[in-house]
Amino acid sequence: MALTSDADRPSAIARALRWLHGPLISRARQHLLPLGIVFLITVGAQIMIQLQAPHVVTYSDSGEYLAVARRLLAGDLTPASRRPM
Amino acid sequence: VTRTPGYPAFLAAIFAFAGGQRLGAVVLAQGVLITLAALEIYLLAHRLCGRRWEATLLAALIGGNLYIANWARVILSEALTYWIIVTILLSFERYLHRLYALNMLAMTLLWIVAIFTRPQLLYLPFILLSVLAIRAARQKRFAERWRPLALSFALSYGIVLAYMGAFAATYGSFGLSKVSNVNLLGTAMALHYRYHMPLDGAESRFDGLRADALAFRGGRPDPWGFIAAYPEYDTNAGAPYGTFASQVLRAHPGYVARGAYDTFLTTTSWNQTPAALAPLDKLPFWLAPLLQLSTLIGLAYACLPLLFLGAAVTAWRRSDDAGMVALFALMLVVVAHIAVAVLADFESFDRLRFPVDWAMLLVSGLVVIALLTGRIDLRSSHSVAPS
Numbered sequence: 001m002a003l004t005s006d007a008d009r010p011s012a013i014a015r016a017l018r019w020l021h022g023p024l025i026s027r028a029r030q031h032l033l034p035l036g037i038v039f040l041i042t043v044g045a046q047i048m049i050q051l052q053a054p055h056v057v058t059y060s061d062s063g064e065y066l067a068v069a070r071r072l073l074a075g076d077l078t079p080a081s082r083r084p085m
Numbered sequence: 086v087t088r089t090p091g092y093p094a095f096l097a098a099i100f101a102f103a104g105g106q107r108l109g110a111v112v113l114a115q116g117v118l119i120t121l122a123a124l125e126i127y128l129l130a131h132r133l134c135g136r137r138w139e140a141t142l143l144a145a146l147i148g149g150n151l152y153i154a155n156w157a158r159v160i161l162s163e164a165l166t167y168w169i170i171v172t173i174l175l176s177f178e179r180y181l182h183r184l185y186a187l188n189m190l191a192m193t194l195l196w197i198v199a200i201f202t203r204p205q206l207l208y209l210p211f212i213l214l215s216v217l218a219i220r221a222a223r224q225k226r227f228a229e230r231w232r233p234l235a236l237s238f239a240l241s242y243g244i245v246l247a248y249m250g251a252f253a254a255t256y257g258s259f260g261l262s263k264v265s266n267v268n269l270l271g272t273a274m275a276l277h278y279r280y281h282m283p284l285d286g287a288e289s290r291f292d293g294l295r296a297d298a299l300a301f302r303g304g305r306p307d308p309w310g311f312i313a314a315y316p317e318y319d320t321n322a323g324a325p326y327g328t329f330a331s332q333v334l335r336a337h338p339g340y341v342a343r344g345a346y347d348t349f350l351t352t353t354s355w356n357q358t359p360a361a362l363a364p365l366d367k368l369p370f371w372l373a374p375l376l377q378l379s380t381l382i383g384l385a386y387a388c389l390p391l392l393f394l395g396a397a398v399t400a401w402r403r404s405d406d407a408g409m410v411a412l413f414a415l416m417l418v419v420v421a422h423i424a425v426a427v428l429a430d431f432e433s434f435d436r437l438r439f440p441v442d443w444a445m446l447l448v449s450g451l452v453v454i455a456l457l458t459g460r461i462d463l464r465s466s467h468s469v470a471p472s
């Protein structure tokens with residue numbers, strides 16, 4: 001025989017509410033505003049740059065990365081030395 | 086062969102998700118990583134100084150730094166590497182507090198990804214595991230803590246060595262990619278151009294390569310141009326010119342040291358605008374001051390030797406203080422990263438250095454705040470570092 005009945009057990013909602021008011025969540029809550037400020041400033045800086053220079057920057061190295069990425073995407077894992085010229 | 090697979094795999098994942106080669110999606114993903122990194126820097130700063138608003142100020146200065154934010158729109162591995170290094174150091178700080186296996190596993194996986202994204206980061210597991218081992222020894226707990234450290238070390242370098250072995254079997258050159266050989270050649274060429282370093286000291290089998298390198302006039306130290314002009318040396322993933330250059334560099338340590346020193350000084354006198362943004366005088370009035378503020382990185386690097394020594398001495402004396410050890414680890418990573426970058430540089434030192442700029446800003450910011458608020462009293466012999 002069970003020592004506690006289902007009626008004694010707190011409901012899932014009550015347990016969730018208790019967890020939301022627990023120390024972990026209250027600790028996390030105090031960082032929400034600072035994190036929000038950091039988030040807005042970081043995203044703001046990126047938007048400013050996009051407004052000033054709205055283009056993607058590529059170098060010759062970028063072309064090499066993109067070429068390998070295309071091969072990976074196509075499932076071609078053959079080493080360069082063994083690929084037909 | 087030219088590049089390690091980390092960043093290409095990241096690009097391929099984005100293209101698979103975006104349904105084609107959409108560079109806009111890459112910029113967006115990199116912007117997300119840079120934002121995530123700023124949030125993680127807040128958490129790390131809070132762990133180190135214990136004060137929410139000071140951590141907010143520092144993370145906002147780093148997140149809002151236009152030079153850092155600008156890397157989101159550059160199709161290079163910088164933004165990804167930046168986020169990985171921030172996440173590794175956040176996990177490292179957590180591991181100092183709680184020796185959870187999950188934290189060690191996360192760090193190990195992350196620095197393996199980091200090495201395959203940027204081979205320059207080969208130093209990372211060695212340095213951070215050494216700090217953990219020395220701390221354990223100082224606390225007389227090495228016997229109970231060495232196993233996860235040894236396992237992580239073996240796993241990290243075992244995977245890297247296995248990749249290098251497969252690379253050697255395929256290309257006949259033991260390495261991670263061709264770029265490290267190109268960089269070695271670039272460094273030798275740069276020292277020859279800048280300081281007239283003789284291109285001698287290599288084995289006689291490289292006499293032909295040496296004569297061609299001396300005859301090559303690219304107008305600047307241009308290893309890629311040299312390889313294009315002399316494709317006969319571009320075999321075995323660049324092993325011929327990589328071996329030649331490393332032998333020449335080993336024969337002239339004085340030139341290497343002088344080049345490294347001068348390259349480092351370019352950081353402290355830093356006044357460049359972020360790549361591809363307009364020159365300062367053509368920027369809108371509201372952007373120019375922000376850009377000037379972003380050059381604080383140069384000022385922070387000027388304090389590097391002093392900060393490193395201070396962190397080293399304090400961490401040695403107070404090895405029980407996890408915050409202090411984390412601060413020292415940050416400085417150690419910066420110093421190791423800079424040391425590798427100045428040696429590998431031939432024209433893009435600021436790019437190689439970028440992934441640790443945030444750590445320099447964070448540590449110097451923490452020290453400035455601690456000085457201003459009197460938590461470090463320079464007049465007292467009992468200085469209290471931020472922890």
